[in-house]
Amino acid sequence: MKILVVYDSYFGNTERIALAIRDSISEENQVIIKNISDYEEKDLAGVELIVIGSPTRAFRPTEAISGFLKKIDVKKYKWIAFDTGINPNLIKSRVLKIMVRLFGYAAPNMAGKIKKAGGKMLSEPETFFVIGNEGPLGNGEIVRFQKWLKTVRI
């Protein structure tokens, strides 16, 4: 199967997760990994599954990722969505903690848009946690991502 991994990343954390896909997906699959800023329409040729990743910014995916979802024919593909965001257990401000729990993360937001547009999600969306506002990724988060992917029937 041809798989496109498309992600956005400001500080490199979501990118590290996206690049870790190679070790968790069978070599029978052809995997193309693209930063959204390098994505071109022709990258979609022959693609069956899109793995989409975004940092959570203001409880949502980045504009570039939301724009990508608006631009393409979502229902033609199978989807897996992940994001990076702050672990609510590590947020000191009570107000922010409540807001994060209430308004959520980028991946459920993307999954909602994908389902609404008729795309098929292969798994529940998942968040991988960074420690500070700009990272780094929490201990073991890359391994957790790889294990999570292996549970998805592609």
Ligand SMILES: Cc1cc2nc3c(=O)[nH]c(=O)nc-3n(C[C@H](O)[C@H](O)[C@H](O)COP(=O)(O)O)c2cc1C
């Ligand atoms: C302007 C800004 C807004 C952010 N908003 C959120 C947020 O709403 N929820 C959250 O969990 N993390 C938030 N974060 C933390 C980001 O999720 C974190 O920077 C991101 O996971 C890092 O991924 P990247 O290195 O791929 O950019 C925010 C960070 C910045 C700089």
